[in-house]
Amino acid sequence: MRVGIDFGTSNTSVARLTDRGVELIELEPGLTSIPTAIFYEGGSRDFLIGNEAISTYEAGEDGRLMRSIKSVLGSELIDETTQLANRAIPFRQIISDFLKALLERVEDATGEVVTEVVQGRPVSFNDHDKERDIRAQEVLAACLKAGGVSDIRFVTEPVAAARSAADSREGDQLAFVVDIGGGTSDFCLVRLSAAEKQFDVLASAGVYVGGNDFDRVLSFFEITPLFGRTETLELNDLPVPAAHYMTLSDWKRLNQLYAPLVKKEIAWMRKYSPSSLGIRAFEYLVENFEAGIYARNTELAKIELSGADTARFSYRLPDTELSKMLSRAAFEAHIADALVSMKSVAERCLTDADIGPNAVTDIIMVGGSTFVPAVESLFLEKFPGARITGNDRFGAVAKGLALHGR
Numbered sequence: 001m002r003v004g005i006d007f008g009t010s011n012t013s014v015a016r017l018t019d020r021g022v023e024l025i026e027l028e029p030g031l032t033s034i035p036t037a038i039f040y041e042g043g044s045r046d047f048l049i050g051n052e053a054i055s056t057y058e059a060g061e062d063g064r065l066m067r068s069i070k071s072v073l074g075s076e077l078i079d080e081t082t083q084l085a086n087r088a089i090p091f092r093q094i095i096s097d098f099l100k101a102l103l104e105r106v107e108d109a110t111g112e113v114v115t116e117v118v119q120g121r122p123v124s125f126n127d128h129d130k131e132r133d134i135r136a137q138e139v140l141a142a143c144l145k146a147g148g149v150s151d152i153r154f155v156t157e158p159v160a161a162a163r164s165a166a167d168s169r170e171g172d173q174l175a176f177v178v179d180i181g182g183g184t185s186d187f188c189l190v191r192l193s194a195a196e197k198q199f200d201v202l203a204s205a206g207v208y209v210g211g212n213d214f215d216r217v218l219s220f221f222e223i224t225p226l227f228g229r230t231e232t233l234e235l236n237d238l239p240v241p242a243a244h245y246m247t248l249s250d251w252k253r254l255n256q257l258y259a260p261l262v263k264k265e266i267a268w269m270r271k272y273s274p275s276s277l278g279i280r281a282f283e284y285l286v287e288n289f290e291a292g293i294y295a296r297n298t299e300l301a302k303i304e305l306s307g308a309d310t311a312r313f314s315y316r317l318p319d320t321e322l323s324k325m326l327s328r329a330a331f332e333a334h335i336a337d338a339l340v341s342m343k344s345v346a347e348r349c350l351t352d353a354d355i356g357p358n359a360v361t362d363i364i365m366v367g368g369s370t371f372v373p374a375v376e377s378l379f380l381e382k383f384p385g386a387r388i389t390g391n392d393r394f395g396a397v398a399k400g401l402a403l404h405g406r
Helices: 050-058 069-074 091-110 129-144 157-166 211-227 245-250 252-256 260-272 277-287 291-305 328-334 335-351 373-382 396-403
Strands: 002-008 010-018 021-024 034-037 035-041 048-049 063-067 081-084 086-092 114-120 151-156 174-178 186-192 196-208 311-315 321-327 362-368
Touching: 002 091, 002 157, 002 396, 010 091, 010 396, 021 328, 021 396, 034 050, 035 050, 035 091, 035 311, 048 091, 048 362, 050 291, 063 252, 063 291, 063 328, 069 091, 069 129, 069 252, 081 151, 086 091, 091 129, 091 260, 114 157, 114 396, 129 151, 151 157, 157 174, 157 186, 157 196, 157 328, 157 362, 157 396, 174 335, 186 277, 186 335, 196 335, 211 245, 211 252, 211 277, 211 291, 211 311, 211 321, 211 335, 211 396, 245 252, 245 260, 245 277, 252 291, 252 396, 277 291, 277 321, 291 311, 291 321, 291 328, 321 328, 328 335, 328 373, 335 373, 362 396
Parallel strands: 002 114, 114 151, 174 362
Antiparallel strands: 002 010, 010 021, 010 034, 035 048, 035 063, 081 086, 174 186, 186 196, 311 321
């Protein structure tokens, strides 16, 4: 059986082509998309993935939760290890474990053996380092092979989304695909032919900026002050060191907070500000391995801001609760630089294709962060004659991958 795998930074989906057409595969009861998360139980090699991983972690079970594991593929972390109880585990092993469990779920759900994978990838895993980009694909292929698959092809994610769109369109269109994942943003200009259900890729480009960067700035500038980042240490009048708050705001580096030296430094901060509720909360979060809960609460607040002007972030301690009302206006101000980067790369796409923005008829949005109103406004303003057309923002890439080579 051939499947298309959209292994995303935040979520993962799998699709296959059947006699009934292309369909997403149920990975959990009633769900065709699961969080890209893995939870290692206690000091063992046993692990859980998806929502089960997150719920087990949030229930207080002993172990380590890791999210956004795809992000390490384009970074220096891919050749490093992280501490798991009393042993070190390579990040590539974590990715292998997740993908192997994913393939097992697919086979259980379909009753068929996966023999071929069309794997999605961003236009660039790292737009600043070509060697790391090449290395990332090699490592991802090796992880899939470790899961028992030898026939592997790679297709860029925006092209896959365009392929899915071409399969369902009723008229000819010049479409601009906006695929904002957790770690990267990819763009693709395509000409869709409904009569022949074909598409021509005119240009594509990507940038190493995504939804996790939205989370990062929201966390660092709006939420970490609750945990003492902007305070002055009481006993020496020095500013609270910001480095560990930067780590707290970077989902792929959360596990670094649990290193013994980091814990020691945060305990030192607590010692020098004994009456600070924020620093006490930060120490509690780290000592109780709750950085994942913090990340989840931040992400939920970001999602809520897509549909409301305000959203509340909260974090509970045994004896109290920290909370703050966040505003969409402040959030959009913090992501302004990321939007400028996206706009610049999108314009490069148009330049490469030698096509003006007024010629674009449709905008195809892919990924949860495209629901952010500022993102939608950016591209509607860029393409004044275009409309955002209805499509599956979470399943389009997986469906397009499954259709590849049909």
